[in-house]
Amino acid sequence: MKSTTLQREIIQKSEELNISLLGFAPVDRWEKPSSKLPNQFEEWIPPEFWPQSIYPHCKTVIVIGLPVPLPIIETAPSIYYHELYKTVNILLDIRAYELANFITDKGYPSISLPRDGYGDIDILLNNPITFFSHRHAAYLAGLGSFGQNNVLLTPEYGPRVRFNSIFTSAELEPTPLQSRDICTRCLKCVESCPVKAIPLLDKSKEFFPDLIDKKSCALCSKELREEHRSPCGICIKVCPVGKDRVNYNWDDILTNRREKLKKAVDHVRSYGSKIE
Ligand code: SF4
Ligand code: SF4
Incomplete structure (x- = not known):
């Protein structure tokens, strides 16, 4: 039976933990993916990667997301983004751990x-794959759709958000699917990928997104x-998708202060890591 009281408590706890995005995906969304989902994959997630295969008590996957601020990622690749990436990952691990213990x-x-x-x-x-995909969990928790770059795009932050997941035995009300x-x-x-790892759009194919060349991307990394x-x-x-562009007035900066921005980015890149 679904516990609405528990769900309210989880939402409240997430707010206390400053979690920016939260979604609930019942495990049957892995087993029977809805025809309303926005992307069509050539191959669906194999059963051994499903949450119920990894943790048999799992009834719901709770997905949490924290944003990557646009002005910092503008300097990437850089020591600035390198450090931020580590910080966001650590916070996601801690928040997921805390939330899982809270529900237990x-x-x-x-x-x-x-x-x-x-x-x-x-x-x-x-x-080039891990034992569980947080991107697919976020997709099945209604948080976004996949982009050409194979990253999950969210209305709030475009692809500038990182996810982690919690497997819970609680049955919770699913978040509506993002059908757009x-x-x-x-x-x-x-066009921007330095190693041409992202395939060009093939309109003759009914499947989207196409797989990226993960090995070239990993080599670059x-x-x-x-x-x-x-x-x-x-x-x-x-990526132009995401309300964060509006919140940071970022397109305006790119258009009107391009020279100033370039100087700032060059400055950040000149210290603390190897220079290009
Ligand atoms: S190398 Fe990887 S991370 Fe960099 S642009 Fe290409 S696909 Fe994206
Ligand atoms: S940059 Fe353009 S094509 Fe690539 S994921 Fe974003 S919206 Fe899609």
């Missing part, structure tokens, strides 16, 4: 997932890591 203490066993479930970028070069595909197909991500300015982040910073 209410009588519903729950566990948090790791934000980044891989030991090193070298592991991703050989096997919010990728504009502007292809800015395709490995090189940047050696220079202390990973991850790359370029396909995320150029």
Whole structure:
């Protein structure tokens, strides 16, 4: 039976933890994906990656999201974004841990997932996937749609948001699915990728998004890591989707103060990491 009291308490606790995005996905959304979902995949998530396969008590996946501020990612690749990326990941791990324990203490066993479930970028070069996808969990929790860059785009932050997940035995009211595909197909991500890892839009294909070249992307990240300015982040910073552009007046800055911005970005990139 669904507990509305518990759900209210989870929402309130998330607000206390300053969690910006929150969604609830029942596990049957992995098993029977709705035809209303905005993207059509050539291959669906294999059963061993489903939450109910990893944690048999799981009834609902709770997805939390924290934003990556646009003015900081504008400097990427840089030490500034490198440090922020680590901070957001740590916060997501802590918030998910706290929320899972909070729900367990209410009588519903729950566990948090790791934000980044891989030991090193070298592991991703050989096997570029992890045991659970937070992007797909966020998609099934109604938080957004996939973009051409294979990242989840949200109405609030476009792709500039990172997710973590909690598996809970509680049955909770699902968040309505995002049925609108919010990728504009502007292809800015395709054109900006330094290693051409993002495929061009193939309109003859009925499936979207196409798979990106994860190995090339991981190789790029490995090189940047050696220079202390990973991850790359370029396909995320150029994406026009997201209300954060309005909140930061960012398009105005890009248009009217381009020279000033370039000087600021060059300055940030000149210290604390290897220079290009
Ligand atoms: S993160 Fe960088 S290398 Fe990877 S797909 Fe995006 S732009 Fe390309
Ligand atoms: S940059 Fe354009 S094509 Fe790429 S994900 Fe964003 S909206 Fe879609």
